[in-house]
Amino acid sequence: MPAVVEQFRSATQVCVIVAPEADKIEAVSKVSTVRKLGVVARVAGKQAQRSRMVRATTSAVAATGRALGKVAHQLWLEVTGLVFLVMAAGGGIEFAHEYEKYQAGRAGLRGMVVAICFTVTFAWFGVSSFWRVRQKGKGGMR
Numbered sequence: 715m716p717a718v719v720e721q722f723r724s725a726t727q728v729c730v731i732v733a734p735e736a737d738k739i740e741a742v743s744k745v746s747t748v749r750k751l752g753v754v755a756r757v758a759g760k761q762a763q764r765s766r767m768v769r770a771t772t773s774a775v776a777a778t779g780r781a782l783g784k785v786a787h788q789l790w791l792e793v794t795g796l797v798f799l800v801m802a803a804g805g806g807i808e809f810a811h812e813y814e815k816y817q818a819g820r821a822g823l824r825g826m827v828v829a830i831c832f833t834v835t836f837a838w839f840g841v842s843s844f845w846r847v848r849q850k851g852k853g854g855m856r
Contacts, residue, residue: 795847
């Protein structure tokens with residue numbers, strides 16, 4: 715609600731009467747530095763979008779980032795697949811040791827079953843990781 719201002723003029727004095735709710739005018743809201751920086755960044759961003767050079771550079775960086783991301787993901791799948799296959803090979807070696815103990819009558823079936831389960835599980839993880847690399851390669855190479 716606007717402040718009501720009345721002026722009374724007398725010969726020697728000017729008196730101004732202000733409505734009581736007008737005291738809120740003095741409490742000026744202070745804008746934080748972060749908000750100011752946000753406004754400046756938004757204006758600079760809009761100006762940069764108008765520049766062909768900035769748009770071209772942004773597109774180039776984005777395309778390079780996507781390509782590197784795909785290659786990094788493929789490498790990650792291959793490395794984890796290799797690690798799983800190496801672990802499966804270790805499980806296979808342990809299965810061979812357990813089988814020798816079983817044949818000699820020094821161990822039961824439990825050790826062989828555990829070694830077989832371990833080997834099959836980690837072999838599956840390794841093979842499926844390489845299979846995912848192949849599937850992504852088929853869809854991504856166009």
